[in-house]
Each structure stands twice: as structure tokens, then as C-alpha cells.
Amino acid sequence: MGTYILRRLLIGMFTLFLITLIVYGLIRNMPGTPVTQMELADPTRALSPEDQEMLNRIYGLDKPWHIAYFTWLGNTLQGNFGDSFSEKAPVSAVIKRRIGPTLLLSVTSLFLTYSLAIPMGLFSVVRKGRPEEQILSITLYVLYSIPRFVAGIGLLIIFYQHLGWLPPGLHSSNYETLSHWGKFLDTAKHMILPVICCTYASLAYMSRFVKANMEEVIRQDYIRTARAKGVSPRKIVFNHAFRNTLIPFVTLLGLSLPGLLGGSIIIEQIFNWPGMGQAFFQSIANRDYPVIMGMVLLFSSLTLLGQLIADLLYAVVDPRVTLR
Amino acid sequence: MNETQEKSRSYWAETWIRFRRRRLAMAALGYILFLSLVAIFSPMIAGTKPIICKYRGHIYFPCLGYFNPSWENAVFIEDNIVCAYPRRLKEEDPESWAIFPLVFNDTTYRVRENDMPGRPANPYGTSGHPSLQNPCGTNVYGYDVFAMLIHGTRTALLVGFVSTGLAAMIGITMGALAGYFGGWIDILISRFIEVVLCVPTLVMILAAVAVIEKPNIWYVMAIIGLTSWPGIARLTRGEFIKLKQSEYVSAARSLGASQPRIIFRHILPNALAPVLVPITFSIAAAILLESSLSFLGISTSTSSISWGTILNDGHRNLSMWWLTFFPGMLIFMTVLAYNLIGEALQEVTDPRQRGSR
Numbered sequence: 001m002g003t004y005i006l007r008r009l010l011i012g013m014f015t016l017f018l019i020t021l022i023v024y025g026l027i028r029n030m031p032g033t034p035v036t037q038m039e040l041a042d043p044t045r046a047l048s049p050e051d052q053e054m055l056n057r058i059y060g061l062d063k064p065w066h067i068a069y070f071t072w073l074g075n076t077l078q079g080n081f082g083d084s085f086s087e088k089a090p091v092s093a094v095i096k097r098r099i100g101p102t103l104l105l106s107v108t109s110l111f112l113t114y115s116l117a118i119p120m121g122l123f124s125v126v127r128k129g130r131p132e133e134q135i136l137s138i139t140l141y142v143l144y145s146i147p148r149f150v151a152g153i154g155l156l157i158i159f160y161q162h163l164g165w166l167p168p169g170l171h172s173s174n175y176e177t178l179s180h181w182g183k184f185l186d187t188a189k190h191m192i193l194p195v196i197c198c199t200y201a202s203l204a205y206m207s208r209f210v211k212a213n214m215e216e217v218i219r220q221d222y223i224r225t226a227r228a229k230g231v232s233p234r235k236i237v238f239n240h241a242f243r244n245t246l247i248p249f250v251t252l253l254g255l256s257l258p259g260l261l262g263g264s265i266i267i268e269q270i271f272n273w274p275g276m277g278q279a280f281f282q283s284i285a286n287r288d289y290p291v292i293m294g295m296v297l298l299f300s301s302l303t304l305l306g307q308l309i310a311d312l313l314y315a316v317v318d319p320r321v322t323l324r
Numbered sequence: 325m326n327e328t329q330e331k332s333r334s335y336w337a338e339t340w341i342r343f344r345r346r347r348l349a350m351a352a353l354g355y356i357l358f359l360s361l362v363a364i365f366s367p368m369i370a371g372t373k374p375i376i377c378k379y380r381g382h383i384y385f386p387c388l389g390y391f392n393p394s395w396e397n398a399v400f401i402e403d404n405i406v407c408a409y410p411r412r413l414k415e416e417d418p419e420s421w422a423i424f425p426l427v428f429n430d431t432t433y434r435v436r437e438n439d440m441p442g443r444p445a446n447p448y449g450t451s452g453h454p455s456l457q458n459p460c461g462t463n464v465y466g467y468d469v470f471a472m473l474i475h476g477t478r479t480a481l482l483v484g485f486v487s488t489g490l491a492a493m494i495g496i497t498m499g500a501l502a503g504y505f506g507g508w509i510d511i512l513i514s515r516f517i518e519v520v521l522c523v524p525t526l527v528m529i530l531a532a533v534a535v536i537e538k539p540n541i542w543y544v545m546a547i548i549g550l551t552s553w554p555g556i557a558r559l560t561r562g563e564f565i566k567l568k569q570s571e572y573v574s575a576a577r578s579l580g581a582s583q584p585r586i587i588f589r590h591i592l593p594n595a596l597a598p599v600l601v602p603i604t605f606s607i608a609a610a611i612l613l614e615s616s617l618s619f620l621g622i623s624t625s626t627s628s629i630s631w632g633t634i635l636n637d638g639h640r641n642l643s644m645w646w647l648t649f650f651p652g653m654l655i656f657m658t659v660l661a662y663n664l665i666g667e668a669l670q671e672v673t674d675p676r677q678r679g680s681r
């Protein structure tokens with residue numbers, strides 16, 4: 001087990017090195033630099049050639065990208081992720097500021113998804129073939145196919161444009177003047193639409209996943225044995241079958257780790273939500289290399305870590321699996 | 325027994341028979357075929373260029389200009405007819421005649437008054453509600469949404485087929501190599517898959533678009549294809565690992581079959597069925613990805629209209645619900661159709677469920 005983890009970690013390090021190298025090469029070869037993008041956004045701040053050169057030197061843009069990459073790598077290994085060009089703040093501070101709103105959405109949505117999907121999936125298995133089950137299945141299937149950006153704009157049109165109830169953004173403009181309770185209500189009000197948008201598709205996916213796993217397990221011999229010895233159907237579903245469907249869940253939880261912190265660019269753009277996805281999108285538009293690199297490093301290490309955790313947990317919950 | 329023993333049906337014929345029994349999946353397949361017809365005949369359904377016209381004694385097909393601008397005869401540009409075909413054709417050559425598309429509207433400009441004699445101008449600003457003249461309304465500039473949707477069908481379907489075709493080719497090759505040879509080739513390819521999975525698609529696409537001189541929709545398709553193969557590769561790899569140990573492969577090997585022959589003639593056809601399912605799903609994913617890219621405004625060119633671009637307009641003008649509703653419905657139905665087809669394929673190719681229906 002120990003050597004397995006060590007080997008996976010070493011391979012992961014190498015993969016991370018490759019990913020960051022490729023991304024660095026790609027972003028440095030996009031036309032435009034942070035300096036020119038700044039000018040594009042605000043032409044009044046046009047810089048003289050000398051100033052530009054100075055900025056280029058400060059940011060390391062005068063060096064070829066493969067040399068600049070190793071400078072970045074060296075700094076990063078010492079825990080220094082650099083400073084954001086456009087926000088004039090350390091990358092870690094930018095990420096720290098953006099991660100809260102993203103977690104607010106993703107954790108709420110994850111909690112809602114699991115607490116709704118499991119009962120729904122079990123319901124469909126128990127009531128299989130009945131009209132109520134078919135209605136639920138069809139609804140979930142349709143929900144699963146609605147693109148999130150379509151649903152997002154649709155929700156905005158209904159609940160913001162026409163009814164005026166649920167505004168986009170994180171807070172109202174008078175947020176600072178509100179009491180604690182008022183602040184809570186204000187945030188909650190702003191959260192409703194994005195949370196719905198994050199939840200509905202994964203809810204549909206998850207409950208189908210629960211249902212498929214249950215159907216797989218219910219075909220097993222030990223369920224037939226339980227049925228034969230006269231265990232009640234309810235007890236079979238909860239005690240015998242459901243526990244054994246938890247194994248694939250563990251994998252899924254591990255794989256959802258990057259999405260938890262990464263946020264969704266689309267949803268955050270639609271609802272003007274100041275989270276990680278939006279920050280990432282903006283940093284690409286601004287050619288804010290240190291922020292892009294910091295976020296790519298975070299996302300990809302989380303992806304690899306999530307895979308590792310999923311594999312490890314799998315071995316923990318399923319005694320038939322041994323890792324070597 | 326029977327002398328004329330019927331030849332047993334092939335695997336794919338068998339699969340097709342089972343697929344055909346699923347009404348929903350067949351309806352979805354019908355919808356995709358219908359959409360393909362719309363895409364092929366889009367210039368004849370909506371446009372301002374005549375399908376066929378006679379001008380100065382020659383027959384022309386100016387509507388082909390919607391497929392490729394150079395297919396529109398230069399004479400129309402020289403005589404300055406392109407701006408308003410119905411009016412200008414008659415002015416230049418009273419003898420001329422022309423047959424126009426079903427809906428006289430354009431995707432790239434606002435139809436003005438008397439472009440077509442007696443036809444009022446398109447509304448613009450936020451007042452372009454759906455009407456008889458503009459079945460799905462107009463955007464703020466007065467361009468017809470129906471025409472954009474019809475012509476956008478081309479982009480959506482092409483993206484689905486081309487990028488997934490590319491992804492399937494790369495994915496199957498990579499997966500086959502990794503699964504069949506194992507060892508360090510497997511390690512190398514598996515690392516590569518991991519890297520591609522982790523590099524954000526947005527960074528790849530923006531960087532690639534930025535590097536290319538004149539980006540167009542074909543590059544977007546290529547890039548979507550180049551980033552979406554890992555799933556297919558993983559599955560193919562698994563199938564190959566499983567199948568290379570089977571007896572019929574050992575038999576082929578002991579008969580002296582070459583490695584390419586074993587890979588392509590013996591293993592690949594048997595590994596293809598399970599791989600077909602994720603391929604169908606990735607067509608849906610590619611269409612979604614393209615429309616979300618154009619929704620985010622990472623549009624690579626103005627010449628190809630995408631459903632996502634209209635949605636982007638809809639997001640900026642929330643009061644114009646028709647800019648969201650119609651393209652949203654189209655994307656939803658197309659994605660749903662591919663999902664239904666994929667689902668049905670999964671069930672009819674799954675050996676555990678065979679014979680049950």
C-alpha cells in the first residue's frame with residue numbers, strides 16, 4: 001500500500017510537470033501579453049516603449065518561454081506562486097478570495113444532489129415499472145439533457161427579468177449596510193438560481209447512477225438468497241442491496257473533487273458569480289500568466305489527487321481489491 | 325433437418341433489429357436525419373440569395389454562396405446585386421427571373437424595406453418579437469433568428485460529426501496501441517491521456533485559436549476532437565486488454581497472423597461495439613462544447629453562425645426571450661436525441677441484456 005501511494009505520487013508529480021509545461025508553452029505563445037492586454041482594456045494608459053520594456057523585464061516576458069517556465073517552477077516549488085498582473089496581488093490571495101463563493105455553490109449543490117439523488121434512485125428501483133417511477137425517470141432524463149447555460153439564462157429570464165425576485169451576482173449593492181441576518185438572506189437569495197443550475201443535471205445523473213447500480217446489485221445471488229429466506233422487500237433494498245451500491249459512489253466522490261473547487265466557468269459567467277471559474281476565464285482574457293498557472297496547477301493536482309483518493313478508497317471499501 | 329439452413333445474421337444486423345424496436349431511439353434517429361436534411365438544404369429554406377435564377381441569359385445558383393462565398397458567381401458582386409437580389413435583379417435585367425428561399429431573411433444583415441418588393445423592413449432593437457415575417461424574431465441588429473438557426477444547424481451537425489470522428493480515430497488508435505502492446509507503450513500513452521484530461525480545454529482552444537492565422541470553424545472542430553479522445557482511448561484500451569487474451573486471438577497468432585492483422589481484423593471489430601456508445605455521447609458533448617464556447621464569446625469567426633452565439637445575445641438581452649428559447653430548444657433536442665441514441669446502443673450492444681428483449 002505504502003509503495004503504491006509513493007509510486008502514484010511520483011508519477012503524479014511527473015504528470016503535473018508535463019501539464020504545467022504544456023500550459024505554460026501554450027499561454028506564452030498566445031498573441032498579446034499582460035502588458036498589451038492592459039492597454040487594450042484601457043487605451044488611455046498606453047505605455048512608452050521604455051516602460052513596456054521595463055514591465056516586460058519585471059514580469060520575465062523578455063525571456064523565452066521555456067526559460068521563464070523554469071523560473072516559475074523554481075518559485076512555485078518554494079511556495080511562491082507569483083503576483084497577478086491585473087489585480088496587483090499575490091496569486092494565492094486571488095485564489096483565496098475567489099474560492100469562497102465557488103465552495104458556497106459547489107458544496108451546497110453537492111449536498112443537495114446526494115441527499116435528493118439517493119432517495120430518488122431507491123424510489124425508482126422499488127417502484128420499478130409503475131407510472132410514478134416512469135414519470136420521474138422521464139423527467140430526470142429530460143433534465144439531464146438540458147444544457148446548463150440554456151437553463152441558466154431561462155431561469156434568469158423568468159426569475160430576474162420578469163418576476164424580479166432573484167438577481168444575479170453574489171450580493172446586492174447595499175450588502176454592507178445589512179444586519180447579519182439580512183446578509184445571510186441576501187446571499188441565500190442570490191444563491192438560489194446558480195445552485196439550481198449546478199444541481200439539476202448532476203441530480204439527474206446521480207439518481208440514474210444509483211438506480212443502475214441498484215439494478216446491478218439486485219440481480220446478484222445473495223439478494224435472491226435473502227428473498228428466498230423471507231426478508232421483507234424493504235429490508236432487502238436498504239440493508240442488503242443499498243450498502244453494496246456504495247462502492248462506486250466512493251469513486252464518484254473522489255472524481256468530483258476538482259469540480260468542487262474549480263467552479264464552473266459557464267454558470268459563474270451567466271450569474272456573474274465571482275468564483276474560481278470566472279477568475280480563470282478573466283485571467284485567460286487578461287493573459288494573467290501567474291493566475292492561469294496557479295489555477296491550472298490547482299485544478300490538475302486536484303484531478304490527480306481525486307483519482308488517487310478514489311482508487312485508495314475503493315481498495316478500502318471493497319476487500320476484493322488489492323493495490324500493488 | 326432443414327436442408328437450406330438460413331445463414332445466421334451478422335452481429336450488426338442483429339443489433340440493428342434490436343435497435344429498431346426502440347421507438348424513442350428511432351424517433352431520435354429520425355430527428356437527427358431531419359436535422360441533417362435541414363443542414364444540407366439550409367440555403368433553400370432561409371436566405372436572401374435566389375435558389376436558382378436566370379440573369380442575362382445564364383442560369384445561376386447564388387444560394388450556394390451560403391456554403392462557400394466563392395460559389396456565388398462574381399457577376400452578382402460586380403453588378404452590385406448581392407445587396408438586394410429581388411430588386412436589383414429586375415433593375416439590371418428586366419427579363420430575369422428567380423426562385424427565392426422559403427423564408428426571405430439573412431443571417432448577416434438586416435433586410436431593409438423593399439429589398440423584396442412590398443416587404444417591410446425587419447424590426448431591430450428589442451422590438452423584434454417573433455412574427456410571420458420573422459418566425460423566431462430578430463436580434464438587436466435586425467438579423468433574422470430563424471435564418472441563423474437554420475444555418476447554424478450546419479455548424480452544430482458538422483461539429484458533432486467531424487470532431488467526434490477525429491476523437492474516435494485518435495482515441496481508438498491510442499487505446500488499441502496501449503491495450504495491445506502494454507508495457508512501456510501503455511505507460512506512455514496512459515500518462516499522455518492523463519495530461520490531456522488535465523489541461524483545461526479552454527486554454528487549449530484559446531491558445532490554438534490564437535496561434536492560427538485565420539481561425540474558422542474547422543479549427544474549432546479539430547481542437548474539440550484533439551481534446552476529447554481520452555475517454556474513448558481508455559475504453560478501447562480496456563477492451564483490447566480483455567480481448568487480446570481471448571482464445572481466438574491466440575488462435576490467430578498461432579496461425580501466423582501479423583500484428584496489424586490481429587489488431588485491425590480480429591480485435592478491433594469486436595472492441596468496436598462498446599466503444600460506439602461513448603462515441604455517440606461525445607457527439608452530444610462536442611455540440612454542447614461548441615455552443616458553450618460560442619456562448620462564452622470565444623467565437624473564432626463571424627462567417628459561421630452557431631446556436632451558441634444567439635444564446636450569447638440572449639444572455640445580454642434578457643428581455644428578448646426568443647433569443648434564448650429557440651436556440652436553447654434546438655440544442656436541448658439535439659443533445660437529447662444523441663443521448664437517446666447512445667442509451668439505446670448501450671442497451672442493444674450489452675451482451676448481458678441480449679436475448680432479454
